[in-house]
Amino acid sequence: MELEGHRVELTGYCYRMLGSGFEAEDAVQETFVRAWRTYDPGRGPLRSWLFHLATNICLDMLRGPQRRARAMDLVPAAIPGADLGVPLPQDRWVYPVPDSRVDPADVAVAKETIRLAFVAALQHLPPRQRAVLILRDVLKWTAAETATLLSTTVTSINSTLQRARARLPLIGSPAGEVDEDLLTRYVSAFERYDVATLVSLLHEDATMSMPPFTWWLRGREHIRAVLLASDAPCAGSRLLPTRANGSPAFAQYLHGEPFALVVIEGDGLITGVTTYLDPGLFPFFDLPMSSAPPLRTNG
Structure with missing residues (x-):
């Protein structure tokens, strides 16, 4: 069978x-x-x-x-x-x-x-x-x-x-694909914690959420205010690309350790960022448990 x-x-x-x-x-x-x-x-x-x-x-x-x-x-x-x-x-x-x-x-x-x-x-x-x-x-x-x-x-x-x-609740118009160039700029800005560039990539009504917390934000200006006031807690992060739910996603490593899975939605600009603060997702996505490069061996 x-x-x-x-x-x-x-x-x-x-x-x-x-x-x-x-x-x-x-x-x-x-x-x-x-x-x-x-x-x-x-x-x-x-x-x-x-x-x-x-x-x-x-x-x-x-x-x-x-x-x-x-x-x-x-x-x-x-x-x-x-x-x-x-x-x-x-x-x-x-x-x-x-x-x-x-x-x-x-x-x-x-x-x-x-x-x-x-x-x-x-x-x-x-x-x-x-x-x-x-x-x-x-x-x-x-x-x-x-x-x-x-x-x-x-x-x-x-x-x-x-x-x-x-x-069935209304969920708006179908989402488009996020442009690869926009994703490259997002990764660069995220890893440098460049708030100005990050915010420039967001739609004016973009949302940001962080399960397991019910706290979430709507609107580019609210997101800008939070990022500027948060004392760069994710500065030095590294992002590794993957795919989740038909959308681009990234494994976020902080200090080399798995920290979160970030799912990006958008069409032209980024309309939603969902950051799952659960390193337990990394094995499920076949992601490495460290951002350190593999050790080189001889022979």
């Missing part, structure tokens, strides 16, 4: 359902375990059975009342000088995921559907509506296929999809 060939597509599905790359991988692993025990070719194609199992596992994991969110979904924007507040546990946040784990090269799935804003918006939907919307609108399953997977009728699926679309 060939399971690994389905891992990336299933992880992308479970990630959109659960809002956490860590939980998505756990769900896929449990899906594979159950598939080994239960799959019968007489039931139909393996792919359909895997999605059936993954859906049930995700629905079980989502039985609690609490949903994952971004800072801007939890509290109003802070003003410069406001305290960071108390950090929230990891299970309160929509967490990032490496592009490579959720974006199959042979499946035409829009990057917009793994953007942080879209995944956060999905968390507002009841789990079953969430599953139907992802299957129908993201993965392009037919109503009949979705009805079979969820053991219901086509009429019920169409009704559920209509309710899910109506309930």
Whole structure:
């Protein structure tokens, strides 16, 4: 039974359902375990059975009342000088995921559907509506296929999809790609803690957030004020490029040690910077645990 060939597509599905790359991988692993025990070719194609199992596992994991969110979904924007507040546990946040784990090269799935804003918006939907919307609108399953997977009728699926679309929060226009030259300038300014240049790369309504704190800022001028008043706490950082949620991202090292994962969103200028203060993400993104160059050996 060939399971690994389905891992990336299933992880992308479970990630959109659960809002956490860590939980998505756990769900896929449990899906594979159950598939080994239960799959019968007489039931139909393996792919359909895997999605059936993954859906049930995700629905079980989502039985609690609490949903994952971004800072801007939890509290109003802070003003410069406001305290960071108390950090929230990891299970309160929509967490990032490496592009490579959720974006199959042979499946035409829009990057917009793994953007942080879209995944956060999905968390507002009841789990079953969430599953139907992802299957129908993201993965392009037919109503009949979705009805079979969820053991219901086509009429019920169409009704559920209509309710899910109506309930899905507005998330604005699709984000574009951040220009490589802008990213190069951002890295240079960040590592030098050049506030003037950093701010010049931001859209006037840009946001900045730092999970696990609910504190966040909106607006270039508020971000400028905070950066100027913060006594350069990240001066001397080094950034290593990666990809997360269809967007450019950077591993931030401070004094050579892993410090944060920074996700950049934008279109022309930078519209959002989300800094996850969790070095535990580095192994998940296959990032080195030190910014020091490798030791040279002879021979």
